[in-house]
Amino acid sequence: MDPRIELIGERLEKVENLIPVASGKGGVGKSLIASTTALITSERGHDVGLLDMDIHGPSAHVILGAKGLDFPEEEKGVLPPTVSGIKFMSTVYYSGDKPSPLRGEDISHAIREFLSITRWGSLDYLFVDMPPGVGNEVLDTIQLIRNPEFLLVTTPSKVALSTVKKLVRMLSELNISMRGVVENMKTESSPDIAGEVEEMGVPHLGEIRFDHDLEHAIGSPDEILRTKFAEDLKNIFLKENTLSL
Numbered sequence: 001m002d003p004r005i006e007l008i009g010e011r012l013e014k015v016e017n018l019i020p021v022a023s024g025k026g027g028v029g030k031s032l033i034a035s036t037t038a039l040i041t042s043e044r045g046h047d048v049g050l051l052d053m054d055i056h057g058p059s060a061h062v063i064l065g066a067k068g069l070d071f072p073e074e075e076k077g078v079l080p081p082t083v084s085g086i087k088f089m090s091t092v093y094y095s096g097d098k099p100s101p102l103r104g105e106d107i108s109h110a111i112r113e114f115l116s117i118t119r120w121g122s123l124d125y126l127f128v129d130m131p132p133g134v135g136n137e138v139l140d141t142i143q144l145i146r147n148p149e150f151l152l153v154t155t156p157s158k159v160a161l162s163t164v165k166k167l168v169r170m171l172s173e174l175n176i177s178m179r180g181v182v183e184n185m186k187t188e189s190s191p192d193i194a195g196e197v198e199e200m201g202v203p204h205l206g207e208i209r210f211d212h213d214l215e216h217a218i219g220s221p222d223e224i225l226r227t228k229f230a231e232d233l234k235n236i237f238l239k240e241n242t243l244s245l
């Protein structure tokens, strides 16, 4: 057996809640939701980590405005640097702005390496920003990480919803927990998809309105926390007490 698998278990031993933020579809707001949720829970006093698992298109560092992307401190593994109170780990610390042209098995290797070197310590929440779709990253997360509880993201579009349905079916077949579905970029003309989400057997946690001011706040955590986007997200978690805020 790959010795890294046991090590990954040890690295994540003291993480209370491990929440991958995923969707079958790209561009639905996974990275914004993962990063903002990390900021919100951290602001409420929890110990929070954020792992950018999108090896081809890491973007959480852009959202958080993480500066000084040098190699993190190494001490029997790697200590994730703290960005706006969040322990943050991303492959950009290693690849910088260069693309990472990995595929198939190479991605799995990179993920194992990444998970087995990172020393998270004790955390209440570790949010994982997943790449779109149901590729290696999702399958590896399920296999390598003990008890992940997925937070799924869709838009009100039939196109997004149909791919999320596929992901939900796959996760249910594998008996993986799902906290629920967040509906993002809701507008006045959006169809009502809450019923269709509940029919999949997962809770529809709530809606986030389309927020024209969000783009301007990217790169500044303080500004992000003041957006309508963050307000809607916070209300979703408060309503169902999904994240004990």
Ligand SMILES: Nc1ncnc2c1ncn2[C@@H]1O[C@H](COP(=O)(O)OP(=O)(O)OP(=O)(O)O)[C@@H](O)[C@H]1O
Residues within 6 Å of the ligand: 023, 025, 026, 027, 028, 029, 030, 031, 032, 033, 054, 057, 059, 130, 131, 132, 184, 185, 186, 208, 209, 210, 211, 212, 214, 215, 229
């Ligand atoms: N509620 C919203 N209102 C307005 N813009 C939004 C909203 N949610 C996300 N966006 C914008 O949509 C774009 C895509 O968001 P994001 O990068 O978080 O999606 P993603 O699902 O992570 O994409 P990818 O699949 O490429 O990783 C970003 O420019 C973001 O600012």
Ligand SMILES: [Mg+2]
Residues within 6 Å of the ligand: 030, 031, 032, 054, 059, 129, 130, 131
């Ligand atoms: Mg993303």
